[in-house]
Amino acid sequence: MADRYTQFVNSQIGEKLADLVGLPKPSTLRRHEPGQPLLEGPVLLGGDGRLREVVNKALSAADIDVHTELADAEDTPRYAALVFDATGLTSSDQLVGLYDFFHTTIRRLGGSARVVVLGTVPTATDTPAEHTAQRSLEGFVRSIAKELRAGGTANLVEVHPGAEAGVGSPLRFLLSGRSAFVSGQRFTVGPRTEHPPVVPEDIDRPHAGKVAVVTGAARGIGAAIARTLARDGATVVCLDLPSAGDDLARVANDVGGTALQVDITADDAARTIIDHATERHGGIDIVVHNAGVTRDKTMAGMDEKRWNMVLDINLSAIERINDALLAADVLEPGARIVCVSSMSGIAGNRGQSNYAASKAGVIGHVAALGPTLADRGITINAVAPGFIETKMTDAMPVATREVGRRLNSLSQGGQPVDVAETIGFFAGPDAAWLNGTTVRVCGQNLLGA
Numbered sequence: 001m002a003d004r005y006t007q008f009v010n011s012q013i014g015e016k017l018a019d020l021v022g023l024p025k026p027s028t029l030r031r032h033e034p035g036q037p038l039l040e041g042p043v044l045l046g047g048d049g050r051l052r053e054v055v056n057k058a059l060s061a062a063d064i065d066v067h068t069e070l071a072d073a074e075d076t077p078r079y080a081a082l083v084f085d086a087t088g089l090t091s092s093d094q095l096v097g098l099y100d101f102f103h104t105t106i107r108r109l110g111g112s113a114r115v116v117v118l119g120t121v122p123t124a125t126d127t128p129a130e131h132t133a134q135r136s137l138e139g140f141v142r143s144i145a146k147e148l149r150a151g152g153t154a155n156l157v158e159v160h161p162g163a164e165a166g167v168g169s170p171l172r173f174l175l176s177g178r179s180a181f182v183s184g185q186r187f188t189v190g191p192r193t194e195h196p197p198v199v200p201e202d203i204d205r206p207h208a209g210k211v212a213v214v215t216g217a218a219r220g221i222g223a224a225i226a227r228t229l230a231r232d233g234a235t236v237v238c239l240d241l242p243s244a245g246d247d248l249a250r251v252a253n254d255v256g257g258t259a260l261q262v263d264i265t266a267d268d269a270a271r272t273i274i275d276h277a278t279e280r281h282g283g284i285d286i287v288v289h290n291a292g293v294t295r296d297k298t299m300a301g302m303d304e305k306r307w308n309m310v311l312d313i314n315l316s317a318i319e320r321i322n323d324a325l326l327a328a329d330v331l332e333p334g335a336r337i338v339c340v341s342s343m344s345g346i347a348g349n350r351g352q353s354n355y356a357a358s359k360a361g362v363i364g365h366v367a368a369l370g371p372t373l374a375d376r377g378i379t380i381n382a383v384a385p386g387f388i389e390t391k392m393t394d395a396m397p398v399a400t401r402e403v404g405r406r407l408n409s410l411s412q413g414g415q416p417v418d419v420a421e422t423i424g425f426f427a428g429p430d431a432a433w434l435n436g437t438t439v440r441v442c443g444q445n446l447l448g449a
């Protein structure tokens with residue numbers, strides 16, 4: 001549900017008034033509905049590199065109408081997406097290829113359009129000139145993302161040489177309504193491992209037959225994660241504190257999963273999770289570390305209790321549980337771990353030195369652990385939400401809330417489901433070669449990188 005201001009400027013009278021006084025006009029974003037096609041119109045595929053063929057095939061397999069030549073404006077006035085394979089750009093003088101493709105086509109995009117640029121991971125290139133050219137793509141994409149209107153997004157997918165077959169999963173996610181609040185981001189595919197991406201048989205139920213554990217599932221983002229994973233086929237173990245028992249039972253009931261009352265900081269938390277999931281559901285395929293708290297104070301005014309509590313719940317408990325799950329070898333082959341970080345862990349926030357330290361630590365944790373899990377076919381990634389409409393952000397003072405909400409390229413707060421969809425993407429069987437990475441779900445927040 002869009003916030004009231006967004007609803008207002010999307011009404012006839014509100015739109016006129018916003019135009020008259022120059023107010024921001026956030027669009028109603030295109031969000032995923034089961035059964036919906038990935039895109040409502042054709043994609044123009046440009047560029048010439050090692051990904052072009054694989055991308056063309058992946059798009060056609062997803063029933064997308066792919067144009068490889070710019071059509072007459074009379075025949076095809078609007079494109080739903082522009083996809084550009086920039087892996088062939090190996091020196092800075094070739095960057096003009098971006099200009100040549102986008103200069104005219106960008107005006108032909110429809111509402112909630114998508115721009116996806118595909119590149120090579122700069123550090124995995126062959127020459128300094130190629131590294132330079134590939135590094136340019138990030139600045140280009142982040143700027144395009146700020147220029148798009150009407151709910152459009154632009155993102156960069158960098159692919160390691162050899163991991164071309166892994167590009168389909170981020171591509172499908174980014175073109176779809178599942179990525180409504182993800183813009184200006186960089187996704188990294190690869191390195192390739194012996195555990196290949198598996199495209200789900202039913203694109204609407206990528207988690208069919210999987211068992212997922214979601215911490216902090218009683219409300220807010222955690223409840224949305226439980227609902228989204230269950231909608232997409234998973235059996236969900238909904239975990240939260242005993243004090244949240246009633247809400248937890250409701251969510252578990254709604255999603256046809258089970259409720260597990262555990263404090264994740266307890267010594268026996270991991271053992272309780274393992275026993276419950278294996279006895280009741282026969283194993284664990286997906287773990288989502290979402291539970292988290294804030295206890296804000298500036299450094300000078302912060303007592304040690306606040307510091308320790310936030311670090312323990314948001315970071316140390318995740319490390320302990322992951323260590324225990326991995327040591328017990330209970331994660332099924334192809335298992336996925338997804339952690340919830342925060343924009344605060346990237347940009348920092350006044351009064352949140354404890355919280356930002358914990359959330360930055362989460363980014364480090366996934367980066368460090370990812371490569372160590374690759375040969376077991378397990379991945380670990382993180383999402384870093386920006387301003388998301390929850391009880392937490394509802395409780396902010398009005399002015400702070402309004403600034404937080406509008407200070408991103410989409411001029412609105414995200415919904416819990418936007419975070420949940422991104423987690424679902426990382427948890428998918430086709431996301432096998434995305435590992436150790438963090439992606440922001442923030443509508444391209446104007447604060448931070």
Ligand code: NAD
Nearest residue numbers: 216218220221240241263264290291292342385388390392
């Ligand atoms: P919330 O407070 O609404 O929900 C958090 C849930 O975690 C609650 O149900 C709570 O009972 C549970 N929890 C807390 N401590 C626990 C413990 N020790 N053991 C088990 N469960 C525990 O928060 P939310 O807004 O839904 O946020 C969810 C996650 O997203 C958090 O990690 C938060 O830091 C992160 N996040 C939120 C936003 C936002 O805008 N809301 C932005 C960035 C990051």
